[in-house]
Amino acid sequence: MHSITAEADSLRDAGMVGHHQELVSQIEHLREQRAECLQSSIRRSASRIKPSAVRLGPSSSSLWDVAAVAAELKREHCCVIDDFVGADEAAPLREHLGSMRSSGALKPGEVSAGLQQQRRGDLMAWVSTEAGAQAPPLRALLHSIDRLVGALGQQPLVADDLGPQRMLCRHEMQVTCYPGNGARYVKHVDDPHGSRGRVLTLIAYSNPRWEPGHGGALRLHVPSGARDVEPRDRRLVLFWSDARAPHEVLPAHRERYAVSVWFSDAQAVAAGAASK
């Protein structure tokens, strides 16, 4: 875009007014196309998180409702929801994650400075967040997470934190397995400078019969202090991806499976896509 503008200027300076006009209208056309592309990308992202009623935990349970989740997120910058994964969905999910491990799809986790086993000892794989691109157990999980985030976005406490006009779209999904040899992930913030556009992190665990002796807790450093969340089966934890919620995974002494999903600022994602 910049070089066309420069060329238009030099044509004008050289007195080639006709050619100059032609280039100017081409530039305007390109600008319009780019703006339209950005808008439609935002619309696509937003339509993925249509708000609807959220089922949290077994339908008979009134322990968690979306307003309570929003209040906890406001107060503690994180929230834990038990029985988030339906009882009938847990076994297929566990089976699928196990098959990803045994087929070799999970590779040593990366941190921004490269491969550093002492910082991050998990095996992981990125999974597409495009509609319908996942295996059915992951698709079902994403669907529940979408509904939760869509409903959370309607909560005044969350909308207040997000700021005006900010829309979230699910952007990244990762499957991880800590192999159980004391593997851990040192204290970090998922998106300390906002450079990845990450806003909200959600992690679902798939570890039947997890016991405290297995270690592997997610330790969140939040307003009330250090809070340890055991990676229990069917549990979901969510927290802000920025400096409000530093966290670490304590050494895990048993295989530990998780699915992480990051929701990002739809506008930042669209701008990133448009500049590629």
Ligand SMILES: O=C(O)CCC(=O)C(=O)O
């Ligand atoms: O698996 C967990 O509990 C947390 C993992 C984590 O912090 C990350 O992948 O950024």
Ligand SMILES: [Fe+2]
């Ligand atoms: Fe993290």
